[in-house]
Amino acid sequence: MPTAKELQAMKSKHNVLATFSYDKPKVDKGYANQTLYVNIESNEIKSKPVTQDMKDKFIGGRGFDLWLLWHAVNDDTRWDSPENEICIATGPIGGTTQYPGTGKSLVTTISPTTEQVIDSNVGGYFGPLLKFSGWDALEIQGKATEEIIIVIDGEESTVTIETAPEEPVDTHILSEILTDMYAEDEDDRRNVSVVSAGRGAEHALIGCLNFSLWDVRRGGIRVKQAGRGGIGSVFRNKKLKALVVRQPGVSGDSNNPADLNVIQKTGVKMHREICTEDHRQERMRTTGTPHLIEVMNAYDLLPVHNFQYGKHDDTPKITSDVWFKLFTQGIPDGCWYGCSMACAKTVENFELRTGPYKGEIVRVDGPEYETAAGVGSNCGIFDPAAILELNFYCDTYGVDTISWGTTVAFLMECYERGIINKEHTGGLELKFGNREASLELLHQVARGEGFGLIAGQGIRRIKKIFADKFGADINFLNDIGMENKGLEYSQYVSKESLAQQGGYALTNKGPQHDEAWLIFMDMVNNQIPTFEDKAEALHYFPLWRTWFGLNGLCKLPWNDVTPADNPETDEPNKVPEHVDNYVKLFNGVTGMNITREEIILQSKRVYDFQRVFNIRLGKGLRKFDAQPYRAAGPVTKEEYESRAERYDGQLKELVGFDPEGKSTEEKLAALRVYKEDQYEKLMDSVYKRRGWTENAVPKIETLKEIGIDYPEIVEVVKRHL
Numbered sequence: 001m002p003t004a005k006e007l008q009a010m011k012s013k014h015n016v017l018a019t020f021s022y023d024k025p026k027v028d029k030g031y032a033n034q035t036l037y038v039n040i041e042s043n044e045i046k047s048k049p050v051t052q053d054m055k056d057k058f059i060g061g062r063g064f065d066l067w068l069l070w071h072a073v074n075d076d077t078r079w080d081s082p083e084n085e086i087c088i089a090t091g092p093i094g095g096t097t098q099y100p101g102t103g104k105s106l107v108t109t110i111s112p113t114t115e116q117v118i119d120s121n122v123g124g125y126f127g128p129l130l131k132f133s134g135w136d137a138l139e140i141q142g143k144a145t146e147e148i149i150i151v152i153d154g155e156e157s158t159v160t161i162e163t164a165p166e167e168p169v170d171t172h173i174l175s176e177i178l179t180d181m182y183a184e185d186e187d188d189r190r191n192v193s194v195v196s197a198g199r200g201a202e203h204a205l206i207g208c209l210n211f212s213l214w215d216v217r218r219g220g221i222r223v224k225q226a227g228r229g230g231i232g233s234v235f236r237n238k239k240l241k242a243l244v245v246r247q248p249g250v251s252g253d254s255n256n257p258a259d260l261n262v263i264q265k266t267g268v269k270m271h272r273e274i275c276t277e278d279h280r281q282e283r284m285r286t287t288g289t290p291h292l293i294e295v296m297n298a299y300d301l302l303p304v305h306n307f308q309y310g311k312h313d314d315t316p317k318i319t320s321d322v323w324f325k326l327f328t329q330g331i332p333d334g335c336w337y338g339c340s341m342a343c344a345k346t347v348e349n350f351e352l353r354t355g356p357y358k359g360e361i362v363r364v365d366g367p368e369y370e371t372a373a374g375v376g377s378n379c380g381i382f383d384p385a386a387i388l389e390l391n392f393y394c395d396t397y398g399v400d401t402i403s404w405g406t407t408v409a410f411l412m413e414c415y416e417r418g419i420i421n422k423e424h425t426g427g428l429e430l431k432f433g434n435r436e437a438s439l440e441l442l443h444q445v446a447r448g449e450g451f452g453l454i455a456g457q458g459i460r461r462i463k464k465i466f467a468d469k470f471g472a473d474i475n476f477l478n479d480i481g482m483e484n485k486g487l488e489y490s491q492y493v494s495k496e497s498l499a500q501q502g503g504y505a506l507t508n509k510g511p512q513h514d515e516a517w518l519i520f521m522d523m524v525n526n527q528i529p530t531f532e533d534k535a536e537a538l539h540y541f542p543l544w545r546t547w548f549g550l551n552g553l554c555k556l557p558w559n560d561v562t563p564a565d566n567p568e569t570d571e572p573n574k575v576p577e578h579v580d581n582y583v584k585l586f587n588g589v590t591g592m593n594i595t596r597e598e599i600i601l602q603s604k605r606v607y608d609f610q611r612v613f614n615i616r617l618g619k620g621l622r623k624f625d626a627q628p629y630r631a632a633g634p635v636t637k638e639e640y641e642s643r644a645e646r647y648d649g650q651l652k653e654l655v656g657f658d659p660e661g662k663s664t665e666e667k668l669a670a671l672r673v674y675k676e677d678q679y680e681k682l683m684d685s686v687y688k689r690r691g692w693t694e695n696a697v698p699k700i701e702t703l704k705e706i707g708i709d710y711p712e713i714v715e716v717v718k719r720h721l
Contacts, residue, residue: 001173007181015163017148020045024134024157030092030255030589031055035068036135036159038150040238041082041142045159050136057708059550060091062119063606064137065108066613069117072141075616079112079230080237082143088127088195088243089137092589094552095128095336097252098267099585100274101554103128103336105211111229111509112205112237113403113458114486116619117610118229118509121549123335123344124211125193128552129154129247132254144239151182154247164241171196172362172396174242175212175221182244189214191250194221195243197232200397203448204456206407206488207232208400215346217331222346222365224335227400228512229487230458236398250337258591266584270557271340278341278561286329287320288345289369294319296373300643301493301519303378305432306409307482307630308639310493314382318372322384341557350388354439355446357396367391367401370513373491374405379412380432389439397446402512403458406488408438410459410481419472425451459483479629485510485619494631496646497523499534502682505627506538508610508620514555516541521573535685544574546603551586558582605706608690608698609713615697616716622696625683633675637664640671647671695720 002010025032035048050064058067065087072085087108096102105127111118130138133154140150149164167177175194183189194212201207209232210223226232257263278285293315296302300310316322326347333342347364367376367387375390376382394401408430414420415430422429426444428437428451444452454465459481466472482489487510494500500523503516518537521527528534548555563577570576579596587593594602614620633647634640640647641664651657651667655674659667687694691702697720703709 001176001180007177010166010177011181013163013166017161017163018043018045020159022047022134022157022159024154026256027132027254028256029258029591031060032131032134032136034135035064035137035139036152038138038140038159038161039142040140040144040148040150040161040240043161045161057605058609059602059606060136061089061094061104061106061552062108062546062549064089065106065119066117066606066610068137068139069108069110070613072139073110075618077110077617078115079110079234083141084110084234085139085141086231086234086238087137087139088130090127090131090552091550092255092552093585095131095250095255096257096263096585096589097250097254097338098263099270099557099581100334100339100341101557102552103339104548104552104554105130105226106549106552107209107226107231109231109234110617111231111486112233113230113460114510114619116485116509116614116617118231118487119549119610120226120228120231121514121554122209122211122226123213123224123554125213125336126195126211126243126245128250128336129191129193129245132250133245133247138243140238140240143237147239147241149178149240149242149244152243152245153182154245167241169196169202169241170198170396171210171223171398172221172392175210175223178242178244179212179214179221182246188246188248190216191248192244192246196241196398197235198396198398198446200394200399200442200446200456201232201236203453204399204445205230205233205461206400206403206456206458207234207236207398208394209235210395210398213335218328218346218348218363220363222335222344222363223395224344224365225395225400227402229509230400232398232400255589257589259588262584262588266581266588267338270581273563274340274557274561277564281562282560283320284341284343284556284560287324287327288333288343290323290345290367290372291320292369293372293377296492299524300496303373303409303491303493305380306378306413306480307489307493308413308636309642312377312382315377317382318376318384318387323367323372326384326388339554341561343556343560347388350392352389352392353385354389355393355443362392364388364392365395370491371401371405374402375408375438376405378405378409378491379438381435381438382433383435386435386439390442393439393442393446397442399442399445399456402490403488404442405491406482407455407459407462408441410462411455413480414466414472414477419466419477420470424470458486459488460486476635479635482628482630483511484627484631485624487511489631492517492519494519495633498678498682499528499537501627501631501679502534502538502686503541504631506625506683506686507542508607508614511631515545527573531681531685534682535689538686539689540574540600543600543603543607546607547582547599550602550606553582601706605708608702608706609708611692611696611698612713612716615720620696621720622683622687622694625696627679629672629676632679633671634668637668640664640668693721697721
């Protein structure tokens with residue numbers, strides 16, 4: 001790290017392009033009641049009021065982001081258009097220190113991979129500190145002509161746009177430099193948060209954003225990722241090097257809630273539950289999300305070799321017991337103050353073996369389950385050290401680990417099937433399990449060279465390149481390329497769960513597990529057997545999970561630890577006691593008196609609004625909800641035969657097709673007709689339950705019923721009725 005003198009010299013090279021001073025409002029009942037607009041092309045900075053209608057209809061977080069973005073862009077705006085914005089907001093509950101999981105930020109933009117609206121949630125301190133600095137949301141528009149940073153200082157009540165010509169761009173260095181540069185002293189570093197991307201996001205379309213927090217006990221920076229849909233690529237395309245927020249003095253009443261006593265009582269109850277139940281349930285406090293590795297493997301749901309298979313003999317090499325020994329234990333790991341779930345695990349003193357930082361000792365945030373499964377098992381890599389190195393470099397380069405893992409797995413299958421070869425890859429032997437090739441390909445992305453220039457574009461564009469330039473069969477590529485809407489799949493095998501297929505592909509942003517995770521309800525417990533049951537689940541759970549994104553909440557405290565008597569309740573999958581907790585939290589902060597049912601109504605407004613937004617951008621219709629066939633069933637002979645007994649049984653019992661004496665190819669074809677028909681019927685059922693047309697367009701009467709029949713929204717819908 002630079003010395004204090006070197007930091008000062010670096011900062012002296014900054015040129016302040018614009019300064020904005022403001023009267024910092026006191027946050028009232030969870031809202032600062034204003035948003036911050038920054039145009040980095042014209043250098044305009046201004047405040048916008050938060051109207052009562054915004055709070056009533058769009059709540060905060062993702063809702064505010066979408067509303068601001070809707071009014072900033074036009075029908076033809078693309079991801080790299082100057083008018084495209086990056087919007088960041090928490091919500092009214094965001095920043096609460098008495099309840100676990102309240103430090104989330106929601107980031108929204110038009111995605112370079114999906115070419116429609118993408119939203120991503122992220123931990124770290126930025127969102128809460130932004131709000132306590134006086135801003136419910138930040139919208140950044142325009143494209144700078146040189147590398148710049150935006151600095152928001154809540155104590156000084158100033159916002160500046162500054163050039164930053166000398167700071168390195170990679171996150172693990174840049175976030176440390178800017179934290180030290182803008183903190184008043186060592187103790188003040190915990191009051192600073194930095195948002196950055198990295199050099200990988202400059203050359204790829206699957207770039208992520210890193211949101212920092214200062215870990216007091218470890219004495220260093222840690223980062224959380226807004227990973228999905230290429231938000232980091234938009235960030236770097238705008239020549240944004242970083243965002244910095246500084247706000248000292250966070251306390252238990254910083255949200256100025258309507259009833260602090262209710263919040264405190266609800267929080268105490270939840271903290272007690274985590275302390276008594278977590279070690280008997282998911283062990284989030286000691287192992288975090290990687291506990292899912294062995295669970296998914298046991299149920300044949302762990303992605304292996306580009307989602308061909310659901311388990312592997314080498315899985316024990318990367319299960320939670322392995323990570324438990326590598327993670328630092330005994331240090332609280334929450335990514336916001338007061339989070340007793342503390343699932344944000346860290347590996348310290350890790351020596352890098354490759355790349356520009358080879359030989360350096362670094363801290364690795366993670367891996368989360370999605371990373372370990374994505375860059376690990378899905379690529380046939382069962383080496384913890386390789387997974388950690390890929391995790392570190394994805395983060396510091398600003399590359400989404402989920403999209404990267406799924407993309408590399410696709411490339412490896414293409415290589416092994418002869419669709420591409422060493423001539424195409426520049427000599428890289430992209431076989432499953434080749435950790436050296438996976439790492440080198442990632443370094444090529446960061447350098448902007450070689451086959452990395454193709455790999456960084458994401459699966460949808462790669463398929464077209466392979467078909468157009470290499471003569472590959474586009475139909476086969478579409479079958480095995482695990483993307484929907486241009487977003488790469490997150491890491492669960494959905495073949496045996498029709499509801500989970502819908503939970504991935506019948507989404508607004510694409511196949512991300514944070515909308516509806518229904519595998520166990522559907523496949524394991526058979527709780528939603530009919531199309532109507534599945535449609536009801538695909539109505540409720542996406543809306544329930546949307547609500548977390550409106551309020552700055554993490555979903556893990558909802559269902560990754562549950563009350564001891566939860567299995568005895570009428571609807572254990574909804575965790576009703578925790579739903580009541582969130583009702584109390586919202587009312588305690590805002591002074592409102594909503595019910596469980598109103599939570600779903602609040603989310604329905606934003607969810608359907610986002611669907612209309614996508615339609616406005618030329619997406620969002622039924623055809624865009626099509627899924628790659630591998631998400632539903634076996635594409636190849638090897639896949640079928642790996643589960644032959646299961647699939648033969650399905651042909652007999654469900655299809656009425658006798659597999660006896662039939663070739664694998666005949667059985668594949670018969671099963672495919674059935675599974676594709678099932679998915680079409682699921683779409684019909686889900687659209688009907690959501691109050692949408694058969695073409696996936698929210699009906700005007702639905703918009704009226706939920707109270708968002710604004711003229712400009714209705715006009716978009718009318719074009720498709």
